Amino acid sequence: MIDLSWMAWTWPTAIFFIVIFAMLAGMGAWEYLSPGGSPRTGILRFETTRGDRLFVSLLGSAFICLGWLWASELSLWYALIVCAAFVLLVFRTV
Amino acid sequence: MEKTWNNKAWFFVLPVLVLVAFSAVIPLMTVVNYSVQDTFGNNQFFWAGTDWFTQILTSSRFHDALWRNLMFSAIVLAIEVPLGIIVALSMPKKGVWVSVCLVLMALPLLIPWNVVGTIWQIFARTDIGLLGYTVSNLGINYNYGQNPFDAWVTVVVMDVWHWTSLVVLLAYAGLVSIPDAYYQAAKIDGASRWAVFRYIQLPKMGRVLLIAILLRFMDSFMIYTEPFVVTGGGPGSSTTFLSIDLVKMAVGQFDLGPAAAMSLIYFLIILLLSWVFYTIMTNVGADATSKRSPQ
Numbered sequence: 508m509i510d511l512s513w514m515a516w517t518w519p520t521a522i523f524f525i526v527i528f529a530m531l532a533g534m535g536a537w538e539y540l541s542p543g544g545s546p547r548t549g550i551l552r553f554e555t556t557r558g559d560r561l562f563v564s565l566l567g568s569a570f571i572c573l574g575w576l577w578a579s580e581l582s583l584w585y586a587l588i589v590c591a592a593f594v595l596l597v598f599r600t601v
Numbered sequence: 602m603e604k605t606w607n608n609k610a611w612f613f614v615l616p617v618l619v620l621v622a623f624s625a626v627i628p629l630m631t632v633v634n635y636s637v638q639d640t641f642g643n644n645q646f647f648w649a650g651t652d653w654f655t656q657i658l659t660s661s662r663f664h665d666a667l668w669r670n671l672m673f674s675a676i677v678l679a680i681e682v683p684l685g686i687i688v689a690l691s692m693p694k695k696g697v698w699v700s701v702c703l704v705l706m707a708l709p710l711l712i713p714w715n716v717v718g719t720i721w722q723i724f725a726r727t728d729i730g731l732l733g734y735t736v737s738n739l740g741i742n743y744n745y746g747q748n749p750f751d752a753w754v755t756v757v758v759m760d761v762w763h764w765t766s767l768v769v770l771l772a773y774a775g776l777v778s779i780p781d782a783y784y785q786a787a788k789i790d791g792a793s794r795w796a797v798f799r800y801i802q803l804p805k806m807g808r809v810l811l812i813a814i815l816l817r818f819m820d821s822f823m824i825y826t827e828p829f830v831v832t833g834g835g836p837g838s839s840t841t842f843l844s845i846d847l848v849k850m851a852v853g854q855f856d857l858g859p860a861a862a863m864s865l866i867y868f869l870i871i872l873l874l875s876w877v878f879y880t881i882m883t884n885v886g887a888d889a890t891s892k893r894s895p896q
Contacts, residue, residue, distance in 0.1 A: 514627070515634040515646045524630060553884040566876065569869050576651055577658040583651060 527565075534561055549601040560601050564594040629868075635861035642855070653862035663863060665838070666846040667870070673842060674821040677760045681817055682810065684761070685768025689776055690802070692769070703773075706766040718830025721759040725831070745832060749839035756828045756840055763827070764817060771813040775806035811882045815875060822871055843867050 537557065538544065544556030555563070568590035575586035636653055638646040657663050692702045712720070725745050727733040736743045745755040783801045792800070825844035828834065834841035834849070841849075847867065851860035 512644055514631045515638055515640075515644075517634060517637065517646075517648065520630075520634045520637060523633070553880065562876070566869070566873060570873070573654065573658060573866060573869070576655045 530561065530565075534558060551601050555601055557598075560598050563601060564597045567593055567597065632861045632864055635857050636865055637858075639858045649858055653858045654866070656859055657863045657866060662838075662846065663866075666841055666843045669840070670822055670824075670842045673757070673760075673824070674818055676757055677764070677821045678814060678817055680757070680761050681765045681768050682814060685765050685813065686772050686806070686810075688765065688769045689772035690798070692773055694777060703770070706769050706773075709763050709766050710770075712763070714826035715830055717759065717763050718827040721755065721762075721827070722831045725755045747836055749836055752832045752836060752840050755831060759827055759831065760821065760824070764820065768810075768813045768817065771809040772806050775809040776802060779805045807882075811879070814882070815878055818878060819871060819875060822874070 534557065544558055546554050546556050548554050571590050571593060572583060572586050575581075575583060575589070579586075635646075637649055637651065639649045640646045688706075692706075693699050709717070724730045725733045727737045727744060733743060733745075742748075743751050745751040779801065783805075784797065787797045787801060823844055824842055825848065828840050828842060829845055829848075832840045834845045838846075843863075844867075847860055847863055850856050850863060
């Protein structure tokens with residue numbers, strides 16, 4: 508077994524990366540089932556594929572969490588709800 | 602013609618994936634792991650949650666370094682891009698001088714960052730440096746080791762000296778790729794020099810300028826070696842940019858947790874700004890092209 512103790516793994520960070528990789532795998536499967544990336548022009552007024560929309564969702568969610576930590580003392584779980592709403596919004600409107 | 606699908610081609614991508622995994626993904630994962638823990642060495646870690654992120658996001662030290670970095674990037678882009686275009690426009694398009702100019706332009710790019718820093722550290726000294734000595738003898742009170750403004754001027758001029766060539770070479774590549782027919786058509790229409798630049802040269806250079814701006818923005822936003830060698834982040838912390846502050850925190854103070862949190866925030870800011878730059882500039886270019894092309 509490879510010693511990965513230098514990477515200082517924890518369960519929360521492992522789950523975080525598993526979710527990210529699962530999302531990427533899911534996008535791969537989606538692309539396989541429905542090729543082309545379903546490009547469309549949404550409220551940003553330029554063409555985005557579903558890969559672009561995932562990127563915007565993840566980047567936006569990261570900044571929502573950072574903004575939450577900066578501005579609020581409430582639990583980050585609430586920020587996660589905001590992020591989920593943001594992801595839905597991006598995939599529907601962008 | 603029908604496309605040939607051969608999924609075996611994916612195996613050719615594997616070496617790159619492995620390389621990127623080892624050089625970027627695994628280190629990034631480790632940084633994420635460090636950012637939520639505290640350590641006193643000996644490979645022992647203690648869970649800290651999001652405390653380091655909150656600490657960094659609310660610290661004035663981080664805000665100041667971020668502001669300085671944004672200012673620095675804005676200043677060097679505002680100088681290097683127009684200057685690079687002007688120099689590229691002035692360069693010869695034919696003859697032996699093309700090679701001479703290209704070699705001269707490429708020279709600063711070949712010098713390692715720490716050597717550039719050392720050159721300018723000596724060049725700007727008032728006792729033995731040509732620049733510092735000359736400026737002092739002109740009656741200007743110049744001392745980059747004591748005066749924050751002088752330190753900023755030195756670091757900005759050094760970056761302009763080092764990197765304008767990159768913009769020049771990219772802009773020049775864009776210029777020489779314009780077919781003569783465009784210039785001939787402009788001449789027939791009696792277009793002015795400005796009109797030729799505005800409607801032929803600038804649009805044709807658009808793509809390479811986009812690359813130049815992106816490269817220069819990312820490089821200047823991540824700058825470390827040159828200002829570290831010249832000023833060490835001083836006087837005080839007037840030239841302490843994000844990367845210098847990060848290294849001080851991670852290596853100097855061995856605060857791995859806060860340093861990891863800071864580097865992730867830094868990474869996200871670079872990712873966001875680069876995406877915004879890229880998206881705006883590619884879409885502006887695409888809009889302009891679609892407006893001009895006949896329906």
